[in-house]
Amino acid sequence: MAKKVVLILLTVFLCTLLYAEDKEVKTSVIQLPKPDLKGTMSVEEAIQNRRTRRSYADTQITQKQLSQLLWASQGITGEMKRISLKLRSVPSAGGLYPLKVYVAIREKAVTGIEAGIYLYEPEFNLIKQVVSGDKSAELTKATDQSWVGNAPLCFIITAEPKITMQKYWHRSMPYIYMEAGHLGQNLQLQGEALKMALCLDGWFHDEQIIELLNLSYYEIPIYIISAGMKPAQETDPF
Ligand SMILES: Cc1cc2nc3c(=O)[nH]c(=O)nc-3n(C[C@H](O)[C@H](O)[C@H](O)COP(=O)(O)O)c2cc1C
Numbered sequence: 682m683a684k685k686v687v688l689i690l691l692t693v694f695l696c697t698l699l700y701a702e703d704k705e706v707k708t709s710v711i712q713l714p715k716p717d718l719k720g721t722m723s724v725e726e727a728i729q730n731r732r733t734r735r736s737y738a739d740t741q742i743t744q745k746q747l748s749q750l751l752w753a754s755q756g757i758t759g760e761m762k763r764i765s766l767k768l769r770s771v772p773s774a775g776g777l778y779p780l781k782v783y784v785a786i787r788e789k790a791v792t793g794i795e796a797g798i799y800l801y802e803p804e805f806n807l808i809k810q811v812v813s814g815d816k817s818a819e820l821t822k823a824t825d826q827s828w829v830g831n832a833p834l835c836f837i838i839t840a841e842p843k844i845t846m847q848k849y850w851h852r853s854m855p856y857i858y859m860e861a862g863h864l865g866q867n868l869q870l871q872g873e874a875l876k877m878a879l880c881l882d883g884w885f886h887d888e889q890i891i892e893l894l895n896l897s898y899y900e901i902p903i904y905i906i907s908a909g910m911k912p913a914q915e916t917d918p919f
Pocket of ligand 1: 731732733734735826880881882883884885
């Protein structure tokens with residue numbers, strides 16, 4: 682009997698702890714401005730000028746520019762009315778969309794947005810804070826690359842493989858990596874059109890990114906893309 686009482690009390694205590702921790706999670710939500718559907722640079726120019734750039738200006742990025750980059754990476758661009766499927770800026774096998782886009786924002790990097798890591802919600806064109814604070818040091822360590830932590834923005838692309846696996850079985854992982862490649866190219870071309878500098882970073886320590894984002898067993902990190910405005914003087918070796 683005494684054992685039972687102790688067990689019940691312990692369970693109640695643990696539940697209280699979990700609830701308290703849950704309540705501390707910050708849920709700052711930012712509605713982004715609508716992205717533009719007309720730019721000042723042609724697709725041909727963006728392809729011609731696209732380069733990997735690893736140095737970034739201190740210039741603040743606007744919410745409009747951030748919105749434009751996120752839209753290029755996974756934004757809603759249409760609908761298959763027959764099945765009410767929202768279509769995105771990047772193709773996806775079976776229209777299943779297993780990719781998620783997080784963006785780590787440094788202190789004062791984007792006008793009116795506090796430092797933290799945010800999850801992009803394409804359907805509502807908003808970002809939701811999932812981690813608070815400037816995570817530059819953690820990003821540099823997780824990638825062994827200083828420019829990733831130094832970048833005002835750092836996009837972290839993850840995937841939920843089970844979404845694609847329900848239809849494509851053993852072909853799912855290649856499909857997911859192909860889709861991440863499409864996303865990376867879109868993002869870099871959009872960045873080029875906005876006169877921004879971007880670097881696609883495939884090298885990182887998975888477990889550190891998993892810990893940073895507190896990812897569940899069902900979600901894996903795929904790609905990291907650092908970004909900022911181009912510096913006045915290019916320092917990258919071309
Ligand atoms: C899948 C992939 C992974 C990459 N990983 C890194 C990386 O971890 N760090 C880095 O500095 N550049 C990385 N790059 C960028 C390449 O180094 C770069 O694309 C290459 O040097 C060609 O230069 P360009 O993009 O300017 O044409 C990666 C590119 C791809 C496509």
